[in-house]
Amino acid sequence: MARKSVRRSQAVTPFGIGALVDFRGQSLMAAGLDVWPNQPECQIHDDRLARRLDVEYFRSPPPPPEDGHQGAYLPFVRFPLWHFCPRCRTMKRTNWNDAFPPRCDSILPPLRTGAPPCATLPERRRWRMVPLRFIIVCENGHIDDFPWILWAHSRPGQSLVDANVCSNPLLRFNYTGKAGLMGLLVKCESCNAKARSLMGSAGPNSLKGLACEGNRPWLGPHGKETCSSPNLPRMLQRGATNLYFPKIASSILIPPFSDPIRKIVDDAHNWSVLTTGVEEGGSADQMRLRVFAEMKKLDFQHLKEVVTQKLTGVGLGSSAQTEEEFRLSEYWAMLESTGTSDQEFVTVKPDMDDYDDLVCEYIDQIVLVEKLAETRVLTGFSRINPPPYREFDQGDKSQLSLESKSWLPGVRVYGEGIFFTLKKARISGWLDVTDRRRYEEIFANHKRIYAKLGRKPREIHSKFFLLHTLAHVLIRRLSYECGYGSASLRERIYCWEGDKREMNGVLIYTAAGDSEGTMGGLVEQGKPGRFELLLLGALEDALWCSTDPLCIESHGQGIDSLNRAACHACALLPETSCEEGNRFLDRAALIGKPDESSLGFFSSIVQEMLSGTID
Secondary structure, three states: OOOOOOOOHHHOOOOOOOOEEEEOOEEEEEOOHHHOOOOHHHEEOOHHHHHHHOOOEEEOOOOOOOOOOOOOOOOEEEOOOEEEOOOOOEEEEOOOOOOOOOEOOOOOOOOOOOOOOHHHOOHHHOOEOEEOOEEEEOOOOOEEEOOHHHHHOOOOOOOHHHOOOOOOOOEEEEEOOOOHHHHEEEEEOOOOOOOEEOOOOOOOOOOOOOOOOOOOHHHOOOOOOOOOOOOOOEEEEOOOOOOOEEEEEEEEOOOOOOOHHHHHHHOHHHHHHHHOOOOOOOOOOHHHHHHHHHHHOOOHHHHHHHHHHHHHOOOOOOOOOOHHHHHHHHHHHHHHOOOOOOOOOEEEOOOHHHOOHHHHOOEEEEEEEEEEEEEEEEEEEEOOOOOOOOOOOHHHHHHOOOOOOOEEEEEEEEEEEEEEEEOHHHHHHHHHHOOHHHHHHHHHHHHHHHHHHOOOOOOOOHHHHHHHHHHHHHHHHHHHHOOOOHHHOEEEEEEEOOOOOOEEEEEEEEEOOOOOOOOOOOHHHHOOOOHHHHHHHHHHHHHOOOOOOOOOOOOOEOHHHOEOOOOOOOOOOOOOOOOOOOOOOOOHHHHOEOOEHHHOOOHHHHHHHHHOOOO
16 A cells, blocks of 8 residues: 555544544545554553553554665555546445555546546546545444445435345446535436435434444454444544544653663563563562663662562552542652653752742642653544543453454653642632532533443542633643643643542643644743743633623533533633543633622632732
């Protein structure tokens, strides 16, 4: 197949396994893990996340070949298989592994031109056929070509299985100039059946009688499985936003896993050398460690400590951890660690006395994360309905390969960030004033969505609306104050209630592997004298929304009606920035309402801003 370009990080999301990727004149689907290249240098080790996902390691897409050398490439399959000729409009089904789109060899002449059929032209002058944009999908993630032959031989209201299909169908796809699906016609020229438009093909019962065949083209010709969905497949266009929802698990690399010696030890060859003959629960040979330390010019005691930590599984957690338990380690690392320049996790804790009293009244601690590394892993995907965010199901991995794998596709990206925590006493006071009933409708909608998916809903605390919305308004403001666009900034919410486990933090960071880099000055915005202006600017922006009063008075809006006072004009972010899919947002949690200012966590600041005390 001809070589095409996809950025390495995009091969995990948004163009991960099972996703359609449009190239010029072609539509390809990223193939499964069974045919991914195996290159040792592409292994990524994040033992904490690997334990959580019950795998051994992660594998990144291969780098592009350098200096013209032969290299490894990510595999793709051709989908959809049905193509049509732009010249004569004849339709043809191609093969999943064809290297190039087919050239038209139709015996049908072009419509209304009197030109000769494509079959009479020299091979190199025949037009390349282009993929049709209509496909069918089911809620279990299966995908297939639209049933063109059945559709062309059936009538409106007729079950597709009752279609009177001729022995040698020859279809033509025509455009009449009318708006919408009504203007698209498919006709069988062999039996001269009456042309049928695609009008009604997108309806919920339009494919009556057609059962999902469990097709999984990304897994090759043997990828079919029995479909258990009781619902009919649905027609979608290739570019539909609900065609592919990746399920991403992520982790911030924290000590001791961010130690540079840990990276050396994690190498598969080095680990084999260090632990050959070591039984489970045993310790590494001291002489072997000394020789290795001398060869690599490492400190022996430090190497011994790192190897012992890896052998004993220090800080790994378990696969049964909840997302909140998993993030607790990161939360404490943000507050306690400093790191050195050669590590992949470096934080600086400014003296809070250097900040304005206005900030210190609400913010407990600000941490400047000068260097961080994030591991992002594709664990599965869904179609039609978005998946529950921040949750992982072990069964999702079966979508990615025919055979069970000990690894998952992932990518490691590097960046910087600002971490801060809100004062516990302030949050407690705000919760006393805020009526939990304000979010009862949101919680009810949340439970309904999970019940539909057959899953137990996760607990959402009222303060999550506060932390999440604060992250959103700060990111929107940061896109004006520093060198990153909002799509390049991400949030990570640390919210939990419990004895000695309470989390009230937000990490706003950038971690990208593209040309925008990580030198946009994000850390600078967290320093004394700048963070105060950032916070005030974000709150001022949150005061006004072009859709008020409808927005501020809303009882439920956005995806699945899981937002209160939050819309595209005031609080929503690009999909790449929000880990909750722009759910669980409420501006009133920050600034209050015109008739209930006490609802806002920062209500006293807002009142001073409105009175002109604060410029």
